[in-house]
Amino acid sequence: MVTERSTELTPKSCRSLDFGLEISLRVHILEIHLSPFFIIFSHWYDSFPPTLPTLPTLPTLLLMKPVVTVRNLNHAFGKGELRKPVLSDVSLDIYQGEIVILTGPSGSGKTTLLTLIGALRSIQSGSLKVLGQELYGARKKQLVEVRRHIGFIFQAHNLLGSLTAQQNVGMSLRLQQNISVAERSAKSASILAAVGMSDRLDYYPENLSGGQKQRIAIARALVSEPQLLLADEPTAALDSKSGRDVVEIMQQLAQEQGCAILLVTHDNRILDIADRILHMEDGCLARDTALRS
Numbered sequence: 001m002v003t004e005r006s007t008e009l010t011p012k013s014c015r016s017l018d019f020g021l022e023i024s025l026r027v028h029i030l031e032i033h034l035s036p037f038f039i040i041f042s043h044w045y046d047s048f049p050p051t052l053p054t055l056p057t058l059p060t061l062l063l064m065k066p067v068v069t070v071r072n073l074n075h076a077f078g079k080g081e082l083r084k085p086v087l088s089d090v091s092l093d094i095y096q097g098e099i100v101i102l103t104g105p106s107g108s109g110k111t112t113l114l115t116l117i118g119a120l121r122s123i124q125s126g127s128l129k130v131l132g133q134e135l136y137g138a139r140k141k142q143l144v145e146v147r148r149h150i151g152f153i154f155q156a157h158n159l160l161g162s163l164t165a166q167q168n169v170g171m172s173l174r175l176q177q178n179i180s181v182a183e184r185s186a187k188s189a190s191i192l193a194a195v196g197m198s199d200r201l202d203y204y205p206e207n208l209s210g211g212q213k214q215r216i217a218i219a220r221a222l223v224s225e226p227q228l229l230l231a232d233e234p235t236a237a238l239d240s241k242s243g244r245d246v247v248e249i250m251q252q253l254a255q256e257q258g259c260a261i262l263l264v265t266h267d268n269r270i271l272d273i274a275d276r277i278l279h280m281e282d283g284c285l286a287r288d289t290a291l292r293s
């Protein structure tokens with residue numbers, strides 16, 4: 001069925017189309033042909049409990065790779081009688097280029113989940129793959145390697161006070177081999193310009209506002225072009241205008257780089273930037289809502 005329709009796109013009829021357009025046409029045709037089966041499958045899938053990850057759209061399935069795959073993840077703090085379960089049976093997928101917002105009440109396990117995905121904690125049970133690497137049972141060296149492909153932004157910007165804006169951003173590139181000091185400084189200046197800070201390259205953090213410091217933190221997280229950006233309440237310390245600016249910069253740069261974003265927030269005013277919203281309650285993934293397909 002698909003082959004038959006695809007042959008209608010002969011070289012002659014496609015002569016004026018560029019390769020990208022042809023690919024998107026073929027995907028569209030495939031989507032039309034398969035949509036009845038897909039709808040039936042979606043209804044069947046939706047009948048399962050909400051802890052299952054949201055079913056990606058067909059183009060997503062065809063074109064995107066998961067950057068993060070979590071299955072039946074459990075985590076607890078403490079030992080013996082003091083043991084306290086914090087995450088229970090969490091499963092989710094995050095695809096290349098997706099912006100996923102993670103919400104939920106205080107103490108529901110958002111930061112714990114984020115730090116596990118960021119390879120900053122050991123996995124106790126379940127499976128967690130980042131960029132195809134299984135983190136359960138992974139060695140320290142493998143965790144360090146995974147972290148090299150992840151950018152982190154926290155509520156507190158964590159900039160080094162003794163370094164200028166440009167030097168703080170340049171620190172991120174020090175882990176990369178084969179990059180000269182001159183290249184490092186040029187790349188840092190260029191990404192600082194992209195976040196609107198080109199006139200503050202030589203400023204120290206103490207002489208910058210909260211919003212400006214957070215822009216530098218974004219530049220630092222994205223300068224090495226990570227495939228995944230993890231942000232934990234990056235707008236919490238900012239007024240609403242600066243908060244909005246900061247997430248829009250994050251969204252734009254990540255889109256340009258094809259980087260997936262997982263962003264924890266309590267800030268309802270920025271929910272619209274998400275492709276998908278995950279909601280946590282008591283350590284469980286209670287809802288997984290797609291806003292855009």
Ligand SMILES: Nc1ncnc2c1ncn2[C@@H]1O[C@H](COP(=O)(O)OP(=O)(O)OP(=O)(O)O)[C@@H](O)[C@H]1O
Pocket residue numbers: 077078086104105106107108109110111112113
């Ligand atoms: N290092 C730790 N040792 C012991 N318990 C911890 C530790 N870190 C977090 N917890 C507990 O795990 C639970 C989940 O914490 P977590 O920080 O993941 O929540 P959160 O959803 O990020 O909350 P918030 O919105 O307030 O940041 C909380 O009850 C917290 O007290």
Ligand SMILES: [Mg+2]
Pocket residue numbers: 110111112232
């Ligand atoms: Mg938290």
